[in-house]
Amino acid sequence: MPTPLPSSRQRVRFAQEGRPMSAEKLNWGVLGCGNFTRRRILPAVAASGNARVVALQRRRLEDAQATAREAGVPRAYATREELLADQDVQAVFVGSHHAGHLADVLAAAAAGKPVLCEKPLGMNADECRRMVAACEAAGVKLFVGHCGRYKHAIETARQQLAEGTLGELRGMRVCYGNKAKTGVWRRDCRVSGGGPLLDLGPHVIDAVRYISGQDVATVMATVDPQRDFRTGQCEDRARAILRLTGGAPVSVECSAIEPLRNGFEVHGSKAHLVGHYVLSNMESPVVRMERLTGDPDPIVSTPLPIEPREIYRLQIEDVSRALLDPRHSPRCATGADGVATLRIIDAIYASSELSKAVALG
Numbered sequence: 639m640p641t642p643l644p645s646s647r648q649r650v651r652f653a654q655e656g657r658p659m660s661a662e663k664l665n666w667g668v669l670g671c672g673n674f675t676r677r678r679i680l681p682a683v684a685a686s687g688n689a690r691v692v693a694l695q696r697r698r699l700e701d702a703q704a705t706a707r708e709a710g711v712p713r714a715y716a717t718r719e720e721l722l723a724d725q726d727v728q729a730v731f732v733g734s735h736h737a738g739h740l741a742d743v744l745a746a747a748a749a750g751k752p753v754l755c756e757k758p759l760g761m762n763a764d765e766c767r768r769m770v771a772a773c774e775a776a777g778v779k780l781f782v783g784h785c786g787r788y789k790h791a792i793e794t795a796r797q798q799l800a801e802g803t804l805g806e807l808r809g810m811r812v813c814y815g816n817k818a819k820t821g822v823w824r825r826d827c828r829v830s831g832g833g834p835l836l837d838l839g840p841h842v843i844d845a846v847r848y849i850s851g852q853d854v855a856t857v858m859a860t861v862d863p864q865r866d867f868r869t870g871q872c873e874d875r876a877r878a879i880l881r882l883t884g885g886a887p888v889s890v891e892c893s894a895i896e897p898l899r900n901g902f903e904v905h906g907s908k909a910h911l912v913g914h915y916v917l918s919n920m921e922s923p924v925v926r927m928e929r930l931t932g933d934p935d936p937i938v939s940t941p942l943p944i945e946p947r948e949i950y951r952l953q954i955e956d957v958s959r960a961l962l963d964p965r966h967s968p969r970c971a972t973g974a975d976g977v978a979t980l981r982i983i984d985a986i987y988a989s990s991e992l993s994k995a996v997a998l999g
C-alpha cells in the first residue's frame with residue numbers, strides 16, 4: 639500500500655502543535671529523467687520547502703543510478719513498475735517523452751498515486767480523457783505542468799484583465815517560436831504527437847485560457863507542412879485564429895524554425911498589455927501597459943515591473959501543498975485543463991486539414 643497522504647485533520651493537528659508547515663515534505667517519484675527534468679525539475683524540488691524526490695526511473699539502470707547520484711536522490715529504478723511499487727513514493731512526476739505520458743499516468747493512477755504530468759498531458763484529447771477518467775476512477779488528483787501560470791507576466795495580464803484595468807477584452811495575440819532540437823523524438827510526430835504545436839502550443843494555449851478566463855469556441859488554422867503519421871513528419875509552424883467563448887478573437891502562432899521569440903498582446907477597450915519573452919525562461923520579460931487615452935495623445939505607454947520567478951519551484955510547492963492539504967486551492971493546471979488544451983490543438987490540425995473553421999462545441 640502506498641504511504642497515505644495526510645488528511646486535513648492531521649494538518650490541523652500539525653498546525654496546533656506549532657510544527658512549521660515547511661517541515662512537512664511530500665515524497666515524489668519521477669518517471670523519466672530527460673534533459674528538462676534533470677536541469678529544471680530535480681533542482682526545483684531540491685529547493686522547495688515541501689517536497690523531495692525519493693526515487694527516480696530511467697530506461698537504463700546505470701543512467702538512473704548516475705542521475706540519482708548527481709541529484710542526491712536515494713533510489714533509482716529502471717522500470718515504472720518498480721518505482722510505483724516503492725512504498726515511500728506518495729506522488730509521481732511524469733517527465734517522459736510525449737508518447738510515454740499515457741502509460742505513465744495510467745500506471746500511476748492504478749497504483750493509487752497522484753500525478754503531476756509534464757505538458758502536453760497527452761498526444762491528443764482522447765489520450766487526455768483516458769488519463770482523467772483513470773485518475774477519477776482511482777480517486778487520485780491529476781495536475782499538468784502548464785508552468786506559465788507561475789510567471790509574473792502571465793499573472794499580471796490575468797489580474798489586469800480580471801480587475802477591469804484593461805476594460806473589455808477585445809482580442810489577444812500569443813506567439814512562441816524556438817528552433818527545434820534536431821535528431822530527437824520531438825521531430826517524429828509518431829512519438830511527439832506533433833511539432834511546435836505539441837511542444838510549445840500547450841504554453842501558448844494555456845496562456846490564452848488562463849489570462850482570458852475563457853474557453854475556445856471555434857478554430858481557424860493553417861499548419862505548415864501538414865503533420866504526417868506515416869512518415870513521422872511534424873509541422874514546422876502553426877498559425878490559428880481562436881474565437882473565445884466571450885467572442886474575442888485570439889491569434890496564436892507556434893514555430894520551430896526561427897530563433898527564440900515569444901510574447902503576448904492583450905487588447906482591452908481601455909488599455910493594451912504588450913509583453914516580450916513572457917513564455918520562455920532564458921530572457922528577462924518586458925511588459926508595457928498602453929493606455930488608450932483618446933485624442934490628441936492616443937496612447938500612454940508605461941513599463942510594468944515584472945519579476946523573474948522560480949516557476950518550477952513554485953509549481954512543485956503548489957501541487958505538493960494541494961496534496962498535503964486538501965484545503966489548498968492550487969493554481970496548477972488540472973487534467974481538465976490538459977484535455978481542453980489538446981482539444982484545441984486537435985481542432986487546429988483538423989481546421990488546417992479541412993481548410994475550414996472547426997467548432998469545439
Ligand SMILES: NC(=O)c1ccc[n+]([C@@H]2O[C@H](COP(=O)([O-])OP(=O)(O)OC[C@H]3O[C@@H](n4cnc5c(N)ncnc54)[C@H](OP(=O)(O)O)[C@@H]3O)[C@@H](O)[C@H]2O)c1
Pocket residue numbers: 669670671672673674675695696697698701733734735736738756757758783785822823837
Ligand atoms: N514545462 C516546460 O517548460 C518544459 C520544458 C522542456 C520540456 N518539457 C517537457 O518535458 C518532457 C520531456 O522533455 P525533455 O526535453 O526532457 O526530453 P528528453 O531530454 O529527450 O527526455 C525524454 C524522456 O523520455 C524518456 N523516454 C522514454 N522512452 C523514450 C524513447 N523511446 N525515446 C526518447 N525518450 C524516451 C527518456 O528516458 P530516459 O530518462 O531513460 O532517457 C527521458 O526521460 C516532455 O513532455 C516535454 O514537453 C517541459
